Amino acid sequence: xxxxxxxxxxxxxxxxxxxxxxxxxxxxxxxxxxxxxxxxxxxxxxxxxxxxxxxxxxxxxxxxxxxxxxxxxxxxxxxxxxxxxxxxxxxxxxxxxxxxxxxxxx
Numbered sequence: 001x002x003x004x005x006x007x008x009x010x011x012x013x014x015x016x017x018x019x020x021x022x023x024x025x026x027x028x029x030x031x032x033x034x035x036x037x038x039x040x041x042x043x044x045x046x047x048x049x050x051x052x053x054x055x056x057x058x059x060x061x062x063x064x065x066x067x068x069x070x071x072x073x074x075x076x077x078x079x080x081x082x083x084x085x086x087x088x089x090x091x092x093x094x095x096x097x098x099x100x101x102x103x104x105x106x
Contacts, residue, residue: 029105034059037094047086049105052076057100066091076102 031053052059058077063085065071071092074083096102 029103031101031103032094032096033101034096034098037096039088039092039094041090043088044090045087046106047084048088050076050083050085051103051105052079052081052100053103054100055079057098059096059098059100059102061102062095062097064093064095065089076100
């Protein structure tokens with residue numbers, strides 16, 4: 001009887017005091033077309049990868065800070081090219097011009 005109590009207390013304490021590892025988050029992507037996008041606060045401090053997904057339709061990417069100053073400018077014309085942008089700050093704005101589409105990988 002005491003062995004059963006000991007095992008129950010032991011197993012409960014193991015589950016209560018042990019750290020469980022978190023599963024790695026799978027990367028997701030968002031497809032964006034020409035437009036002006038406010039970057040949400042959930043991206044703060046992270047780097048994002050940007051890739052052109054429409055062949056033969058180049059795009060220009062501009063990122064403005066919260067004061068309206070340009071902090072990033074790039075032209076993507078090759079779908080094999082990938083950009084790493086960041087770290088993202090609160091209040092930044094993403095501007096996309098051109099006929100193509102881009103994928104922002106989170």
